[in-house]
Amino acid sequence: MAELILGQTLAFAADPFVEGPGAARHEWRGAVLVEDGRIAAVGPADALRAAHPRARVTDYGEALISAGFIDAHAHYPQTAIIASWGKRLIDWLNSYTFPEEMQFSNISYAEDVAKRYFDLTLSNGSTTTVSYCTIHPESVEAYFAEARRRGLRALAGKTCMDRDTAPEGLRDTARSAYDDSKALLEKWHGSDRLSYVITPRFSPTSTPEQLSALGALWAEHPDCLMQTHLSEQTDEIAWVKSLYPQARDYLDTYEAHGLLGPGGLYGHAIHLEPRERDRLREVDAALIHCPTSNTFIGSGLFDMGGLTAEGQRVGLATDTGGGSSFSMLRTMAAAYEVGQLRHRALHPAELWWLATQGSARALRLDDKIGNLAPGMEADLVILDLASTPAIAQRAARANDIWEAIFPTIMMGDDRAVQAVWVNGQPLR
Structure with a gap:
C-alpha cells in the first residue's frame, strides 16, 4: 500500500x-x-x-x-572509545584506536559493536553511513550483515595497514590487503543496498607496495569508491614527508599509486597545499569535513568557504570515534562554529544540504539518497x-x-x- x-x-x-x-x-x-x-x-x-x-x-x-542524514566518514570500530580524553591524532591511534581495533578479529565482538553502532546512528537520524572497518575481514562482515538486516544503504571497507608504524596485531600485507579487499568487494558490493569502499587507512600506515596494490584494485573496480585520510594534522603531514621524501606533497603519496580519482573520499583535508587543492578539484574528488573530530583532537579549521567557492565536492561526517558525537545535528553545529572561526557563517540551508544532498553527492549517490x-x-x-x-x-x-x-x-x-x-x- x-x-x-x-x-x-x-x-x-x-x-x-x-x-x-x-x-x-x-x-x-x-x-x-x-x-x-x-x-x-x-x-x-x-x-x-x-x-x-x-x-x-x-x-x-x-x-x-x-x-535522512548521511554520515560520509566514520569508524564504527571506535564506537566504544568515543570521547576519550586528551590525545592528538598519532597518540589517539596508539592509545585508544589500535588497542580497540585488535578486538575485531572476534566476530562476536564485531557483531555486538555493529549492532550498537547502528542503534546509535539511527537514533540520531542517520540513514546512511560510510565506515572504515579494521584489518580483519570479520569487521566488514559484521558491519554489512547488520546493515543488510536493517535494510540500510551502507558503505564500508576493510582498513589496510602493512607498515610497521602500525602495531603487529593490526598489520596485513600488500598481498593480503588486495586479496581480502577483493574477496569482500566481490561478496558485498552491490548486494542489496551495500557498497564496498577500498580503504587504505592513510599513507603513514601503508607501504608504497600496499598503496600500489590497492590502486590496482581500484583500477579494476572503478565503480567502487576509495576512502582515506588526508592532511588532518600538521605533525601527521611532517610524518608523511619523512616516510615519503620523494613525494611532492601528502596527496602525491596517493596520486603516485593510483589512489587519486573522482571516486576518492579524502577525510579531513584541512592543511592542503595549493597544488593539492588544484588536483582534487581537477579530478572532482570529494573532501569530507569532520568538524567535531577536528576540534576534539585539535586538528585545525576546514576551509569550507574557500573550498566550496573553488567548486570542490564536499561532504559532512561525524568521524566517530575521533569525532565526539554520533549526531549529524551536532556535526552541523560544529561545522557552523568552525565556519565562524574562518569568518564564513554557513547558512542553515548550506548546513542541511551538507548533511543530506551534499554528502550524497560526495558519495556519488545523489541520484538515490539525500x-x-x-x-x-x-x-x-x-x-x-x-x-x-x-x-x-x-x-x-x-x-x-x-x-x-x-x-x-x-x-x-x-x-x-x-x-x-x-x-x-x-x-x-
Missing part, C-alpha cells in the same frame, strides 16, 4: 552554496508519497491527499520531514523542531523556516528525532 507521510517538508532543487537559500524547497504543510520503498511524489499535503485517497496516512503534524524527490529511495528523518524547552522557546519566535530549523541544528540531539524511515519502512 502507498504511504502518505504528512508534515513540513524540506528538499533541494539545487546547491545552496551556488544558488543560495532559494535552492531549498519548503512546504509548511507538505507530504511525501512513498511506494515500494521509493519516493513517488512530494508536494502540498492537500493536493497529494486528494490525488491518492487510498494511501495510508501518517501525520507528523508540524514536524519536519527531511531526507533528497526528497520522486524516484529517490525513501530514507527519511522526521524531526521535532521544539524538542526541548530551550529549542521550543527560540523556535516560537521564528519568522521563517530557517529561524525555525537553526535552533535544532545548534542545540538538537536524538530527542529531536521523532521518527526514522528506511527504504520506505518506519523504524521508530
Whole structure:
C-alpha cells in the first residue's frame, strides 16, 4: 500500500552554496508519497491527499520531514572509545584506536559493536553511513550483515595497514590487503543496498607496495569508491614527508599509486597545499569535513568557504570515534562554529544540504539518497523542531523556516528525532 507521510517538508532543487537559500524547497504543510520503498511524489499535503485517497496516512503534524542524514566518514570500530580524553591524532591511534581495533578479529565482538553502532546512528537520524572497518575481514562482515538486516544503504571497507608504524596485531600485507579487499568487494558490493569502499587507512600506515596494490584494485573496480585520510594534522603531514621524501606533497603519496580519482573520499583535508587543492578539484574528488573530530583532537579549521567557492565536492561526517558525537545535528553545529572561526557563517540551508544532498553527492549517490524527490529511495528523518524547552522557546519566535530549523541544528540531539524511515519502512 502507498504511504502518505504528512508534515513540513524540506528538499533541494539545487546547491545552496551556488544558488543560495532559494535552492531549498519548503512546504509548511507538505507530504511525501512513498511506494515500494521509493519516493513517488512530494508536494502540498492537500493536493497529494486528494490525488491518492487510498494511501495510508501518517501525520507528523508540524514536524519536519527531511531526507535522512548521511554520515560520509566514520569508524564504527571506535564506537566504544568515543570521547576519550586528551590525545592528538598519532597518540589517539596508539592509545585508544589500535588497542580497540585488535578486538575485531572476534566476530562476536564485531557483531555486538555493529549492532550498537547502528542503534546509535539511527537514533540520531542517520540513514546512511560510510565506515572504515579494521584489518580483519570479520569487521566488514559484521558491519554489512547488520546493515543488510536493517535494510540500510551502507558503505564500508576493510582498513589496510602493512607498515610497521602500525602495531603487529593490526598489520596485513600488500598481498593480503588486495586479496581480502577483493574477496569482500566481490561478496558485498552491490548486494542489496551495500557498497564496498577500498580503504587504505592513510599513507603513514601503508607501504608504497600496499598503496600500489590497492590502486590496482581500484583500477579494476572503478565503480567502487576509495576512502582515506588526508592532511588532518600538521605533525601527521611532517610524518608523511619523512616516510615519503620523494613525494611532492601528502596527496602525491596517493596520486603516485593510483589512489587519486573522482571516486576518492579524502577525510579531513584541512592543511592542503595549493597544488593539492588544484588536483582534487581537477579530478572532482570529494573532501569530507569532520568538524567535531577536528576540534576534539585539535586538528585545525576546514576551509569550507574557500573550498566550496573553488567548486570542490564536499561532504559532512561525524568521524566517530575521533569525532565526539554520533549526531549529524551536532556535526552541523560544529561545522557552523568552525565556519565562524574562518569568518564564513554557513547558512542553515548550506548546513542541511551538507548533511543530506551534499554528502550524497560526495558519495556519488545523489541520484538515490539525500533528497526528497520522486524516484529517490525513501530514507527519511522526521524531526521535532521544539524538542526541548530551550529549542521550543527560540523556535516560537521564528519568522521563517530557517529561524525555525537553526535552533535544532545548534542545540538538537536524538530527542529531536521523532521518527526514522528506511527504504520506505518506519523504524521508530
